[in-house]
Amino acid sequence: MMNIRSLFPKKLRLIVLFVVLTLLTQVGGIIWFAIRGIGRRFSQKWKIQLAINLVIYVMITLTIVPLLAQIGGRVAMPIFATSKTPVAPRSFLFVVFNRHYVKKDVREVVFRAARNLSAQYPKSVVHYLDGGFPFWDKFAMLPHLSHSGGEAIDLAFCYHKKGDPSKYKGSPSPIGYMIYERPKPNEYQPYRSKRSPLRWDLPFVQWMRMGRRVDRDRTRYLLRELLSDSRTKRVLLEVHLHRRWGIVHHKLRFQQLHAARHDDHLHLWVK
Ligand SMILES: [Zn+2]
Incomplete structure (x- = not known):
């Protein structure tokens, strides 16, 4: 049976994720790639890594992004x-x-x-x-x-x-x-x-x-x-x-x- 992971190698999956996040959220793709290694430092379990990264993402979205947006007039x-x-x-x-x-x-x-x-x-x-x-x-x-x-x-x-x-x-x-x-x-x-x-x-x-x-x-x-x-x-x-x-x-x-x-x-x- 063909392995789905070999059909969609990791690099391709990351590119697709980046494009989708960018189209949906504009800066979400950049933020996600900047923080995605952080969860790994705290746990080997992917669910905990994902939860940690999501919390950090939301914190950045609620605090830093609004401050930077104000500079551009939004x-x-x-x-x-x-x-x-x-x-x-x-x-x-x-x-x-x-x-x-x-x-x-x-x-x-x-x-x-x-x-x-x-x-x-x-x-x-x-x-x-x-x-x-x-x-x-x-x-x-x-x-x-x-x-x-x-x-x-x-x-x-x-x-x-x-x-x-x-x-x-x-x-x-x-x-x-x-x-x-x-x-x-x-x-x-x-x-x-x-x-x-x-x-x-x-x-x-x-x-x-x-x-x-x-x-x-x-x-x-x-x-x-x-x-x-x-x-x-x-x-x-x-x-x-x-x-x-x-x-x-x-x-x-x-x-x-x-x-x-x-x-x-x-x-x-x-x-
Ligand atoms: Zn409208």
Whole structure:
């Protein structure tokens, strides 16, 4: 039987790991290769080595990377929501993957909108998704086409417990994406029946509602706060939701066919 290790020698595996980590996290590949020998000094067992290296990786990601990013003009979004800044990542993965960096104005627009939202609807938290990488405007952040400059961030819709609008909830998707507020048959759909490799329907995960419903009032309030900020350049949302939620604004747009869907999150662009 052919040995898988001989098919993929160690050097090739390391190169693949470096490329994958770099594409996902920008500096994760460099950090991992700088620290990967440390675990070996403490234990012969690979699981313990991996755990030690992961702890060191997370510590560097939370302490050194944000300091260096600031030099280049990018700030980290908060990791935990507080009463002063009710903003948090939908998943901690956005933080450990270094995908929560933006220019300062973007963070300020989100902070302002989140504070006003929680003043109007207590205990509401704005959950962010992908922002940008810590360094270098030209470095593409896949799968997004427009997050590389640090001027954009995705925000989850607001949700509440099914049948109880007073119980605020985060997105039913653990990463905030891919559970869609799909168009109803009678709603305007300019791209109905047209196909694009960037627009995925993912019907097999749409049942995952976790007893949550999108909170139209809170999401609409958040949207209006974002749109009313003079620093906001544009917000992207699928057109059937503009109409369903009754919002018309010159900064509120919908994406063209050859782009990701925006009926699971808002895309905020600040310039
Ligand atoms: Zn986006």
